[in-house]
Amino acid sequence: MRKDRRDFLKMSAAATGALVAGAASAAETPVTADFSRAYGVLVDTVLCVGCRKCEQACYLAHSHCKKDPESLLDRTVFEESRRPDECAYTVVNRFVDPDRPDRNFWMKAQCMHCNQPACVSACIVGALTKDWRGPVVYDTWKCIGCRYCFLACPFDILAYEYNNALDPQVRKCTFCHERMAEPGFRPACVKVCPGGALTYGTREQLIDLALLRIKQSPEKYIDRIYGQHEVGGTSWMYLAGVDFAKTSLPEPGDQPISSLTETIQHGVFKSFVPPLALYGLLGLIMHSLKDNG
Amino acid sequence: MNSKFETLPVRTKFFTRGTTVVAAIAGLGIAAYLYRVFFGLEAATNLSNAYPWGIWKTINVVAGVALAAAGFTTAAVADVFHRERYHVLVRPAILTALLGYTFAVIGLIADLGRYYNIWHPIIPSMWQGDSVLFEVGMCVMMYLCVLYIEFLPTVVERYRNRVDLPGVLAHFNSLVESLLEVCQRYLVRFISLFIIAGVVLSCLHQSSLGALMLVAPTKMHPIWNSPISPILFLLSAIAVGFPILIFEIILVSRIFHRAPDVSLLSHLARYIPVLLGIYFAVRIGDLTLREVWPYVLDGSFPAAAFIVEIGVGVILPLLLLARKRVRYSVRGLLISVILVIVGVVLNRTNVFLIAYEPLYASSRYVPSLIETAVTVGLISTLILIYRFFVVKLPVLPRPPEPEAVSPGQAESLVTPMKGE
Numbered sequence: 001m002r003k004d005r006r007d008f009l010k011m012s013a014a015a016t017g018a019l020v021a022g023a024a025s026a027a028e029t030p031v032t033a034d035f036s037r038a039y040g041v042l043v044d045t046v047l048c049v050g051c052r053k054c055e056q057a058c059y060l061a062h063s064h065c066k067k068d069p070e071s072l073l074d075r076t077v078f079e080e081s082r083r084p085d086e087c088a089y090t091v092v093n094r095f096v097d098p099d100r101p102d103r104n105f106w107m108k109a110q111c112m113h114c115n116q117p118a119c120v121s122a123c124i125v126g127a128l129t130k131d132w133r134g135p136v137v138y139d140t141w142k143c144i145g146c147r148y149c150f151l152a153c154p155f156d157i158l159a160y161e162y163n164n165a166l167d168p169q170v171r172k173c174t175f176c177h178e179r180m181a182e183p184g185f186r187p188a189c190v191k192v193c194p195g196g197a198l199t200y201g202t203r204e205q206l207i208d209l210a211l212l213r214i215k216q217s218p219e220k221y222i223d224r225i226y227g228q229h230e231v232g233g234t235s236w237m238y239l240a241g242v243d244f245a246k247t248s249l250p251e252p253g254d255q256p257i258s259s260l261t262e263t264i265q266h267g268v269f270k271s272f273v274p275p276l277a278l279y280g281l282l283g284l285i286m287h288s289l290k291d292n293g
Numbered sequence: 294m295n296s297k298f299e300t301l302p303v304r305t306k307f308f309t310r311g312t313t314v315v316a317a318i319a320g321l322g323i324a325a326y327l328y329r330v331f332f333g334l335e336a337a338t339n340l341s342n343a344y345p346w347g348i349w350k351t352i353n354v355v356a357g358v359a360l361a362a363a364g365f366t367t368a369a370v371a372d373v374f375h376r377e378r379y380h381v382l383v384r385p386a387i388l389t390a391l392l393g394y395t396f397a398v399i400g401l402i403a404d405l406g407r408y409y410n411i412w413h414p415i416i417p418s419m420w421q422g423d424s425v426l427f428e429v430g431m432c433v434m435m436y437l438c439v440l441y442i443e444f445l446p447t448v449v450e451r452y453r454n455r456v457d458l459p460g461v462l463a464h465f466n467s468l469v470e471s472l473l474e475v476c477q478r479y480l481v482r483f484i485s486l487f488i489i490a491g492v493v494l495s496c497l498h499q500s501s502l503g504a505l506m507l508v509a510p511t512k513m514h515p516i517w518n519s520p521i522s523p524i525l526f527l528l529s530a531i532a533v534g535f536p537i538l539i540f541e542i543i544l545v546s547r548i549f550h551r552a553p554d555v556s557l558l559s560h561l562a563r564y565i566p567v568l569l570g571i572y573f574a575v576r577i578g579d580l581t582l583r584e585v586w587p588y589v590l591d592g593s594f595p596a597a598a599f600i601v602e603i604g605v606g607v608i609l610p611l612l613l614l615a616r617k618r619v620r621y622s623v624r625g626l627l628i629s630v631i632l633v634i635v636g637v638v639l640n641r642t643n644v645f646l647i648a649y650e651p652l653y654a655s656s657r658y659v660p661s662l663i664e665t666a667v668t669v670g671l672i673s674t675l676i677l678i679y680r681f682f683v684v685k686l687p688v689l690p691r692p693p694e695p696e697a698v699s700p701g702q703a704e705s706l707v708t709p710m711k712g713e
Contacts, residue, residue: 083342083653085342118508120423121423121424121508122424122425122426122508123421123424123426124413124414124421124424124426124427124430125410125413125414125419125421125427126419126420126421142410142413142419143406143407143410144405144406144407144408144410144411144413144414145405145406145407145408145410146404146405146406146426147340147345147346147406148424148426148505148508150342150345150346151345151346151505151506151508151509151512151649152508152509154509154511154512155652156342156343156512156651156652156653158342158345159342160334160340160342160345160406161406162333162334162335162338162340162341162406163333163335163336164333164406165330165331165332165333165334165336166333167407168333168334168406168407248653250511250652252511253511257508257509257510257511258423258508260507260510260520261423261425261504261507261508262423264425264504264507264523265422265423265424265425265428265504266422266423268428268497268501269422269428275493275497278493278496279489279490279493282369282373282489282492282493283489285373285374286372286373286374286375286485286488286489289373289374289375290375
């Protein structure tokens with residue numbers, strides 16, 4: 001898979017070069033920042049008991065829709081599979097282990113806060129940015145509402161206020177970044193989690209903790225930290241007791257989603273040489289054919 | 294201006310029965326547009342978090358821009374490569390492109406959640422060089438300006454030294470007159486610089502439109518998820534440029550009861566099978582290298598959509614236009630270019646709607662009534678404005694002298710439309 005994509009990159013870089021009169025040089029490798037010190041959350045689905053308190057805490061911290069907070073603890077919602085929407089930045093879903101149908105497990109879904117977010121790369125005006133501390137932050141004021149970020153997101157996590165005619169916003173988990181500077185900060189959902197299923201810390205600490213749990217209880221955990229490598233790594237990571245293929249998390253591969261489009265963009269626009277070269281070439285043709293017409 | 298390339302305003306009244314029907318459809322479209330503005334996207338569209346892009350982006354913007362390729366392809370052939378005989382087609386082509394892009398932007402405004410921020414990409418502090426959409430946006434904006442400049446000579450030629458505004462506006466006659474003088478002195482004289490810029494900008498954004506969906510590599514159907522999609526988009530845009538122009542000229546000839554210059558159109562049509570052939574060969578090579586043929590033959594809905602796209606929109610017109618007999622008959626030409634146009638629209642629809650497979654969708658996106666009404670209404674409004682321009686300004690070529698067309702030929706070429 002990865003080899004294929006590399007070949008695609010080469011092919012497209014070469015083809016783009018041909019397109020603009022061979023002026024495009026070889027594509028640059030994107031600089032990968034080290035995110036080990038950035039903050040993240042480890043979601044341990046083995047410890048999650050499906051109480052939905054994280055959903056309630058998230059609502060109370062951000063409440064921009066009218067809801068009864070008590071209704072958010074109703075566990076009958078597990079009958080249906082749900083997705084985060086413009087009123088709920090996070091939702092918990094119940095899954096059944098097909099090998100052990102007597103056992104349920106629960107999984108919280110929210111923005112993964114990717115290290116190299118495709119939505120940030122896609123955004124036409126830079127309304128989405130990656131905070132060096134971890135969160136992917138949305139700036140309503142800049143946004144034009146084109147929803148290109150929705151196409152880019154490999155986790156399909158974004159929600160739009162389609163019902164708002166004048167001032168619609170993109171809605172997603174904020175990582176409670178607006179309170180991040182406060183002493184002893186933890187996101188609202190992490191603070192309320194009763195079973196220790198959510199842990200806040202630096203990416204480095206969380207990966208160490210996850211590896212430790214897998215090592216101590218290999219019978220409980222699958223030997224994989226989801227989010228450690230996926231799409232170039234994510235700030236939120238998952239541990240599970242069953243194969244991740246049996247959950248609703250996708251398998252987007254380890255390559256950052258936007259690497260191909262960024263290679264093409266930077267190839268075509270390197271110092272504006274290719275467009276200017278094409279301009280010069282056409283000008284030359286126009287001039288030299290002038291009297292032959 | 295050489296009289297050989299003379300263009301004239303069409304001598305006819307603006308309103309006929311046909312125009313009234315088109316105006317009524319346009320009115321419905323404008324009502325639907327206002328409905329979206331006042332009641333929002335949820336009330337007006339079937340868009341969702343799973344399907345954030347619908348026909349307003351796909352048909353109005355992406356396909357609209359592709360079909361406006363007549364502007365830069367004709368300018369390239371007639372002005373850059375100096376194939377002077379096609380010069381008479383440049384003005385209709387530029388007008389088509391100008392209206393096509395203008396309506397793409399109007400369609401985009403309907404789709405944007407925060408349309409009042411549409412100017413944000415111009416502001417340097419918000420420039421985002423990683424974004425394919427940023428490049429498309431900037432190029433389209435600049436090209437739109439270039440198109441208006443390229444159209445200026447037509448306006449200057451008609452009104453310079455002849456400005457005569459009605460009523461109170463007559464006070465502004467001398468002001469408008471000096472404005473036209475400035476245009477003549479500083480823009481029309483340097484028009485070549487803008488013509489080349491138009492071709493470069495078109496190449497850039499026509500290809501970048503093909504890169505847009507590459508930002509969703511994990512959610513695209515393998516048939517269309519090609520890393521050379523930008524090249525395919527550029528090649529198909531170039532291939533559809535002349536078909537759109539030929540379609541337009543034949544249609545306009547019928548509506549205004551003129552005989553189209555068949556020899557000119559047939560000569561232009563020679564390029565189409567070549568350009569379409571190049572596109573087809575690259576497309577087949579791409580599918581083969583990426584080893585996605587099994588997906589073409591798996592009997593699924595996307596596979597069927599692909600087969601129709603290529604069969605009806607590429608192979609069939611390629612076979613038709615390769616024959617001289619088809620190229621020299623107005624009907625054969627018309628059918629073939631319609632197929633090419635349909636093929637490109639199907640391709641854009643397939644890439645942006647059919648190939649997009651969201652992770653958690655419960656049902657497929659189908660456009661709502663309002664969405665369809667806005668799209669159809671915008672196309673109707675475009676047709677009305679086109680008619681207005683060709684009646685007021687010297688856009689269309691002077692009709693051939695009666696003796697230039699033999700009586701028998703003229704009969705077979707012109708089928709007058711009833712009700713005109």
